[in-house]
Amino acid sequence: MNHQEKQSLKSKKMKKLIVTLIVMLVPVLFYAQGAFDKFNDIDDVAVIVVDKSMVDLAKEMKVGKSEQDMVTKFTEGLDNLKVYSTEVKKYKKQLKAAVKDYLRDNNMKTLISVKDDGEEVKVYAKQTSSDTLDEVLVFVDGGDGDETLVVTFTGKVKL
Incomplete structure (x- = not known):
């Protein structure tokens, strides 16, 4: 050769x-962008997506000074908000599994965990500095009778 x-x-x-x-x-x-996107086209899963332009509109709301300060502080670095909700047992299990996989793959830490009357609420976050959250994920497992809910916030949220 x-x-x-x-x-x-x-x-x-x-x-x-x-x-x-x-x-x-x-x-x-x-994966991080689309971990929950597979639920977007399922009729039995309600999906709400609020992108940066809509988040910016929240800053323009006419509310009292203290409420406006709170909205502005929270939305200042927020890039988007996504909510996934279902009452269908099959999709509740799939959402729970997707959250578990996402948390494992993205090294998020538990901030709050509350369990009451069969409902479970957990709040997880990815934090790069002591006063800034890069991402927040809220998981609400309503148990057998109620809905399961996943809420994700991404951006730079100051504490």
Whole structure:
């Protein structure tokens, strides 16, 4: 095998390696954005998505000074808000599993955990500094009779 054939073989192996790495990494890169997106098209799951432009409109609400200060402080660094809700047992289990996977893969910490009359509310956060949350996830498991709810906030929320 001559030098040119060796170079060609190395080049083909390198391309194959790069393609393999890309194929492996693409799901990881988009997982955080789309962890709950699979629920968007399910009729039995209510989905509310509030993007940055709608969050910014909240700052323009005409309310009292103290309420306005609270809204402004909370929404200042917020990028989006998503809510997923269902009462269908099958999807409740799927939401719970999706939350479990998301928490494991994103290293979020429990801030609050409350259990009362079969309902469970947990608040998780990803925090990069002592006064800023990058992401908040609220999970409400209503038990057998009530709805299951997932709320996610992303952005830079100052405490």
